[in-house]
Amino acid sequence: MRRSLIVDTSVHFIFYSVLVLSLYLLFAGHNHPGGGFVGGLVAGAAVGLRYVAGGIDAVREASPVRPWTILGAGLLTSSVTALVPVMLGDAVLEGAKADWELPLLGTVHATSATAFDIGVYLVVVGLMLMVFEAFGDDPETDAVPEDAVSDDAVSEADAAVAEPAEGVAP
Secondary structure, eight states: OOOOHHHHHHHHHHHHHHHHHHHHHHHHTTTSSOOHHHHHHHHHHHHHHHHHHHHHHHHHHHOSSOHHHHHHHHHHHHHHHHHHHHHTTSOTTOOOEEEEEETTTEEEEEEHHHHHHHHHHHHHHHHHHHHHHHHOSOHHHHSOOGGGSOHHHHHHHHHHHHSOOTTOOO
């Protein structure tokens, strides 16, 4: 299949813009619509664009880490965020917050809900990457190359198909 220069160039710019949007939704989601799930779905849509434009190779190129590693890291992050309050004697997913004064950024407000959302984001992105891995390569590229089969083998196979077997009525 021949690739389009226009589609490749467009997807290259759109992919990174959509990933930035997904990160915005991830971090704005605690106080506004969005969050880890919505941000992960938007990132998955960006991966879908890469798949449409370049196939599974473009998806694998976009993520240097295997999909199940991303999914596992997200599951671990969400689980730890949910269970740490239990170990400290509070309820599951009990909220905690911290404020830091950073030189260039000013006051940074962080909550445990943000850490949980990051875990959910990673789970959704990892799952979307696994879905595209399951789609696999284009069937045309998985076929045996034409030069791998000798002309003699092809002509023998054609002859066997063309001639009926002995004792079989046409």
